[in-house]
Amino acid sequence: MKLSRRGLLQGAAALGSLWAAGCATTPRTSAPKGGGKRILILGGTAFLGPQLVEAARARGHTVTLFNRGKTRPQLFPDVEKLQGDRDPNKGEGLKALEGRTWDAVIDTSGYVPRLVRASAQLLAPHVGQYVFISSISVYKDMSRPGLDETAPVATTSDLANETIGEENYGALKALCEQEAEAAFPGRTTNIRPGLIVGPEDPTQRFTYWPERVARGGEVLAPGDGSDPVQFIDVRDLAEWTLHALDNRDFGVFNAAGPTRPLTVREMLEACKQASQSDATFTWANAAFLEQQKVSGWSDLPVWVPSTGDSAGVGQVSNTRAVARGLKFRPVVDTARDTLTWFRGLTPDQQEKLRKRGGLSPEREREVLAAWHERQARPAQAG
Numbered sequence: 323m324k325l326s327r328r329g330l331l332q333g334a335a336a337l338g339s340l341w342a343a344g345c346a347t348t349p350r351t352s353a354p355k356g357g358g359k360r361i362l363i364l365g366g367t368a369f370l371g372p373q374l375v376e377a378a379r380a381r382g383h384t385v386t387l388f389n390r391g392k393t394r395p396q397l398f399p400d401v402e403k404l405q406g407d408r409d410p411n412k413g414e415g416l417k418a419l420e421g422r423t424w425d426a427v428i429d430t431s432g433y434v435p436r437l438v439r440a441s442a443q444l445l446a447p448h449v450g451q452y453v454f455i456s457s458i459s460v461y462k463d464m465s466r467p468g469l470d471e472t473a474p475v476a477t478t479s480d481l482a483n484e485t486i487g488e489e490n491y492g493a494l495k496a497l498c499e500q501e502a503e504a505a506f507p508g509r510t511t512n513i514r515p516g517l518i519v520g521p522e523d524p525t526q527r528f529t530y531w532p533e534r535v536a537r538g539g540e541v542l543a544p545g546d547g548s549d550p551v552q553f554i555d556v557r558d559l560a561e562w563t564l565h566a567l568d569n570r571d572f573g574v575f576n577a578a579g580p581t582r583p584l585t586v587r588e589m590l591e592a593c594k595q596a597s598q599s600d601a602t603f604t605w606a607n608a609a610f611l612e613q614q615k616v617s618g619w620s621d622l623p624v625w626v627p628s629t630g631d632s633a634g635v636g637q638v639s640n641t642r643a644v645a646r647g648l649k650f651r652p653v654v655d656t657a658r659d660t661l662t663w664f665r666g667l668t669p670d671q672q673e674k675l676r677k678r679g680g681l682s683p684e685r686e687r688e689v690l691a692a693w694h695e696r697q698a699r700p701a702q703a704g
Contacts, residue, residue: 358382361567362424362449364408364441365431367394369522370455373560374428375401381564388419389431408437416444426451426567434484435497442505452506453567456499456514458578458638459492465630467637471514471574475499499574511566516578516638517553517624520656521663526679528553530623532657533664534680535590536597542686542693543603544611544618547587549628550636552578555656562648575643579650583637586625589653596657606693614689621681 361378365371366387375398378385386402395403404418408431419441427449432438442452458464460475475496486494503510519528535541554577562577587603594601608627611618618626626632640648664672676682681689 358384359425359567360384360386360423362386362388362419362422362427362445364388364427364429367397369524370518370556370560371430372397372522373556374430374563377557377560377564381568383564386422386424408432408434408441410440416441419444421448423448425449426453428453428455428563428567429502430455432498432502433486433491433494435481435494435501436484438498439501439505442502446505449506451509451511451567451570451572452502453511453513453563454499454502455563456512457492457495458514458516458576460496460499460514461492461634461638464632464634466634467628468639469576469634469637470639471576471642509572511572512574513559513563513566513643514574514576514578515554515559516576518556518559519553519624519660520556521659523556523660524675524678526675527619527623528656529660529664529675530680531590532593532596532661533676535593535601536599536661538599538601540690541590541601541603542616542622542681542690543590543605544586544622544625545608545627546605547585547590547603549586549625550583551586551589551624552580552584552636552638553624554579555651558648558650562643565647569646571646573642575646575648576638576640577643577648578638578640579648580653581640581644581650584653589624592653593657593661595654597661604690604693606689610693610696611689614692616681616689620679621685623679 358381361383363371363374363378363385366375366385366389371387375385375387385398386404387398388404388406390407391403391405406414406416406418408416410416424445427441427445429438429441429452432441432454438454445452458469461469462474462476466473476493477496478490478493480490481497483490484494499510499512502512517527523529558579559577566575590603608618608629611622616622618632626635628636664675667675
């Protein structure tokens with residue numbers, strides 16, 4: 323079962339529009355009274371962005387948002403908002419950022435190297451730290467368990483291709499990291515999350531499981547339950563991003579959790595605990611699922627087989643970030659809060675979300691029936 327780079331699109335890249343030479347010395351910036359910092363967030367209104375705003379304000383920081391004003395512009399009426407475009411050739415471009423000073427910038431919406439270069443070079447003389455939200459998709463070879471921040475990253479020979487697709491997403495993100503570091507040498511924090519999950523995630527990349535398990539009954543589950551899985555609650559990612567910013571932790575950090583290895587069985591049992599449902603799990607092996615054209619990560623989210631070119635997907639090393647204070651809440655809490663959020667959506671919103679990933683109830687029943695038929699054949703033959 324081959325996992326394409328498209329399957330690893332996560333973080334802000336899956337949450338909305340993909341479009342949504344630096345100074346060598348640290349600029350002198352003065353923090354506002356009370357010890358708080360002035361923080362610019364590029365993006366700030368989709369999924370991770372609002373959590374960053376809340377985490378920053380809880381720490382006493384002053385936040386400014388820069389975006390196109392198209393995604394939930396009503397959020398944070400008391401926060402300064404600058405409108406423009408990441409592309410300096412579109413509309414007013416980056417003009418709203420000119421002549422302004424901040425202590426740090428958090429880039430949640432950088433996917434194209436040219437655009438990250440434009441913002442980073444403009445801000446470098448006036449900002450102390452550039453925090454770039456990247457992705458573990460940058461790694462060239464995801465077949466090796468235990469990848470750390472020193473592992474080779476993906477490359478592309480087609481530098482003019484800015485169309486983000488399954489084959490170049492990781493390479494483009496890696497180039498974005500390099501542009502940030504080039505503009506802010508020694509002052510860049512590149513955070514590589516794994517799958518980002520939790521309340522307000524407008525995909526089915528994790529939400530499928532707590533919602534499906536809560537409905538109870540027989541649940542199609544992938545593999546034998548022992549495959550490792552990794553993800554990070556969006557709130558934990560936001561908290562640690564601000565922690566790294568406050569502590570000026572520069573360099574590259576993998577942000578995939580939890581702290582100890584987690585199996586897909588443990589994840590599903592946590593979902594069951596969160597909803598107290600009567601769900602039972604029927605485990606079907608990867609070869610059968612492939613025959614049934616049931617794909618890991620999309621049809622059965624979070625999971626991929628821990629073999630072949632996807633063997634390292636659920637086993638990325640987070641040792642460096644954990645040593646710098648990254649913490650993960652219990653999986654059951656993430657599952658419970660995600661389910662509570664999902665249940666608060668309108669029926670139309672729920673249905674729209676279900677169509678973005680996971681198996682439909684009808685398709686799940688078909689696959690379960692095929693599995694039971696296959697399991698019954700040896701007994702019938704005897």
